[in-house]
Amino acid sequence: MTYLNKQLQIIYLKLILSYKKTLCNFNATLSTLTHSPPVPQVPSATMPVSLLWAVDVYGRVYSLSTAGQQWEQCRDAQMEFKRVTAAQQCCWGIACDNNIYLNVHASDLPVRYQEETYENQRWNPVDGFSDRLLPSDRWQLSDVTGLQHQPLDNFRLPSSSWEWEGDWYVDENFEGEPTEKEGWSYAIDFPATYTKDKKWNSCVRRRRWLRYRRYKAMDTWAKIPSQQTTLPDPFSDISCGGWEINEEPRGRLSLWAVSLQGKVWFRRGVNSHNPCGSGWISMVGEMIMINVGLNDQVLAIGSEDRAVYFRQGVTSSELSGKTWKVISVPRDGDRSHSSASAHSLQSAGCYFCGEVRAQSLVSDVESDTEKGSTDGASCIITSSSPESFVDAPTEHSDQPIETPKSRIPKVTSDSFISELVSDRGPGKTSREVRSAGPAVLEEETIPLEGEVKAPDVGVSLSPSQSVGPLDPQWSNVDLEEAQGQQAQTGAVVDTADTSSLSSVATFTLAMEDPYGVDEHPMWAWVSGGGCSVDSHTQLNWFNCSMNTSSMVQSVQSMSLSVTPAQTAAWRKQIFEQLSERTKREMDNFRHYEQAIEQSVWVKKGTMQWWRDWKPHKWIDVHFALEQFSGPEGNKDGILFIYYNFYEEKKYLHAFVNEVTILVPVLNDSKHSFAIYTPERTKQRWPIRLSAATELEMHDWLALLSVSCCDSRGIQGPPSKQAIWSITCKGDIFVSEPSLSLEAMPYPTPCDQMFWRQVGGHLRVVECNSIGIVWGIGYDHTAWVYTGGYGGGFFQGLASSTDNIYTQVDVKNVYIYENQRWNPVTGYTNRGLPTDRYMWSDASGLHECTKTNMKPPSPHWTWVSDWTIDYSVSGGTDKEGWQYAADFPASYHGHKTMKDFVRRRRWARKCKLTTTGPWQEVPPIPLSDVTILPCAAQSSVDVVPLWAISNKGDVLCRLGVTALTPAGSSWLHVGTDQPFKSISIGAASQVWAIARDGSAFYRGSVSSQSPAGDCWYHIPSPSKQKLKQVSVGRTSVYTVDENGNLWYRQGVTPSYPQGSSWEHISNNVRKVSAGPLDQVWIIADKVQGSHSLSCGTVCHRLGVQPLEPKGQSWDYGIGGGWDHITVRGNSMEPPRVHLPSLTERTPLPVRNTEINSSAVGC
């Protein structure tokens, strides 16, 4: 009975835990999305109680409970507050005495801080262990390092907000185990390894004393001691947040404040056991307001330039960040910004209109002031008991407890907006003053910055300033104007107190903007709570390139779109004139000798090489690249690999102009890359090299890549005809098709194609012949090609600087948990000796545990924890298990009598951040995309683009042209079931594959009716489920789930659906049919002379108008390729083709499965 109870309890506990977990996750998303305060992570039927904080115009603080129905005034608020900022567990505020106060909510969990000190003893023959230490030893009572003298009575409470829980006591436990020896642990000497037990050679011992202090100032306002002893610079804005930046327990938060003079302060050490933090750190930069989001978003507005600044480098280890970065992006419709900002100000003003209107007349102001002073007097009486204020400072001498002076209620209504207006309004005045003034302040100062310090404003702002009858009226309440105003009104409140304020100034905000139209924006307020920025992500907001230094490379600044500057006439003129100059000065004189001889240039290094002979292994080699100029001025080079073979020095070389591709092969242990030549491609055995570090590898790759491109005279972005392909690692490559690539009968052999890498990470790429290229990431994000080149590890001159953007991709890593059934215990992780690992990869051959599994390469970082994956094909039960009779077999989602084993899949998300010429096309995630392959007539002609969303919806993109390749919006095309693949042919014939494996043809698609009218169902080949389709000029090819390639027979203009499927080949992974009806595939199991490759680019030979199915395959780069698109190549090959000497005429027939089956057709 008790046992059963216990079991039930455990189950219940588990339930709670899992519920907690989900709830916790849910909360996290909710709060990031909506910036709502986090909710206590306790499961309960009703919503957990939390508080909304508010300050009224009289400075009284109220809180509204989510469970309550009325505002509750803060009990001990004898003073007025100007501003509050709240976290779940506490509320910070700036009071009218300009000090910062903290109100920690009472909770069942006390805030405790553990103080500790170590008692150290040494053994001597006379006394045994005693506190008589050697002169060189540590203190008798010290900190853990022994460096700090820490006697017990030296510990003081940090402020009166704390109390001791009890007296000091000895920690009887050592590393979690009870010592039963008064807490002593022993060692040979200080400092050394301490053990619980005394040994013969234990000469020293120590034990730990503990004492807890508890934060007692709950539910009351405790003053945070000010550090400003010299200059009074009162706080004017405060913001807390950042509690989601790390996993620390609740209580840790980032508190930022700015002072009236613009100084920025960061509160150090606010955490779960120290709610008030340990001190202020002064930050560089002058701000007028600050806002902190839930995570690492810290935003501020500069006091001089009114620009929005983002705090860069805020991480869990460096909470205060590194530097302010100005967010300098244009606003949409920037020409009309002045009126827009005026409107926004106006509307913001309306929000405060209650007090603004009330103060808009001078007479009101005066009466208010008087009223205020009387109020103040009465308040002084009520607040005359200073003890009611919990005050912090331990150093009572220099931090006397201030009796909070009551202020004029009006004062607390000083809204930030009005403060800003005070700076804006007198802009003209101050400019005049400045231009009249003889001294130029500093070379760098820009006279328009509006940096008008409050005291100056006080002079220029007087209530007598004229108020236009039609202008909106603004009133200002400003702290520092107090004195001037006081003098004028004669309402002396507290002349000694500089921070008291009583003035109310009224002036106008003229509707016509006082600044030029091209003036940079002047911001009033910023809030970054909803804006999530990864620390390692490069934001386009900053006009900076890859480097994080404050100096930015601006050979071209990153622009969000094609800026007018790039299409400007002057730029065009320079390009044109430079090319004219080349014609004029150089083209006729190419035969002249160059003045500077190009010498041979060598770069050397050491690497490891995956040796060609067995047993294959990595061996150390010397690597050298020799570059020189060829006879016609073209650069060329040779690379050498020097190695030892049985004590004999040997080398291997390759001409740079023969290298066809450089492929990075990153994994968690090696920074390696592969070099292919046509010969190596035939062997399926590249030269594999491994550099010592990733940086070194990238240096080499970038250099070799430039060298290869130079030797082939290739530079700049890929052409519109380029062939794009993607490896299984997501790396993107392009190849420039030669004119004879599709020639008959002797096309350029596929293995001679030169591929170069383009930055970015994609799973699918599709293009057409006018240069529109779309990609889809592993996380299904849609990307459009920007026309740039480089990115990734291509730095400097190998990469364009405009058109390169940050790209992020996310994918899942999977491992399997395997279990076997036995009659005694049921399913357990005890397998048979012959079984696979109980934690393994899909094959079961490799052990993969949750702890040892690493992200695919150093570029990837984990972004989630392991979770059970329920979306496995074949289905799973409620716990994610799939059952089978034995490993490996076909798995199903429910247990039957015959099942002896089960497995379940765990997934963990990892993320890659890179750069490349790609821009995101939000917001719909895609699984497939296709673009009409043939050339459009002009650059503004709309190009049909179809896509399948992640959910299986068919979409049609509107507004896609050569100039606007991203298009404008999606048009949804209805289907009866989800789809998975789609392709549009040159004559607008749209074919698609549904999730059930059947094909569909879309009727009546034309430029007039871009979405067509209805779907025609096309049955799949018998017993096969289709998975992918590609439509060329007329040909329709599909691939099924078993790797068969099918050609649609009988397609005619009058009967576009065709009549039947004809089998072409097997072992096909993907097909791409192009605008010339050329057919390229990714094939598996291609046998090379040294090795077998999966994922190989293959080209169909013998395709002719009357023989669209072709005859045989030619094999190109691979393995490891995942995707190819040839739909950009619309170059008709020359009719008469004269084979050149370099071309091998007969194509070698290789003995492969794919070839034999292809021949059979």
Next chain:
Amino acid sequence: MADDKDVLRDVWFGRIPTCFTLNQDEVTEREAEPYYLLLPRVSYLPLVTDKVKKHFLKVMKAEDVEEMWLEYEGTPLKWHYPIGVLFDLHASNTVLPWSITVHFKNFPDRDLLHCTSNSVIEAHFMSSIKEADALKHKSQVVNDMQKKDHKQLWMGLQNDKFDQFWAINRKLMEYPTEEGGFRYIPFRIYQTMSDRPFIQKLFRPVSPEGNVHTLGDLLKEMYPAALPNDGEQKRYQVVIHGIEPLLETPLQWLSEHLSHPDNFLHICVIPTPTD
């Protein structure tokens, strides 16, 4: 769309076809053949005329040889100006190849500096770079560089290695985003009809009002005569690297892309040819 990077390449790889002929007055053992060479616009004459010297020395007696100097239509060519500037200033709108006369005696000490070795050119080149950086960044960038970076700039120019040069020069072209450009634009305006060698003053890329300064703004302030008056025939050409950028071209962009390797924007104002 062409990339701005291509401009850097075009500027670097600009070449002037040149025909060197020996001065008639030089005493030779046999007749000297003219020598044809493609001169890099961004380099300096003594750096690229070793071959010329060797070629003509073959026909001369050793005792007749003094320091070589070059002259175009009576004007001695200052070696410390970039070659492109010399050509644009003196020989724009003439028939190519550029015909330069080679002298081995009567060195015009009043017009030319002596150039005894490449280290003199290096010193001149590096001091220009430092001067330019003083204007652009208060010398902060060039002072932060290591000795080897300085060497790389020089070697890049000397060996015509674009990538090597720009790997370092890139840093000299950076500026803080918020400033919108360099502190001052390092520029020199050359004119044919003046005794002044060139105009060089302080000029910012951005106006106090925050407007971007253009080439036209610069000329208006430095050399208003170079700008055409309304309705009047253009009297002067404003030439940089053999091209005439539009007057509305932003100065900062020009400084970043059309500066010579010495980091100065060399602007030639020459009379419009009258054909």
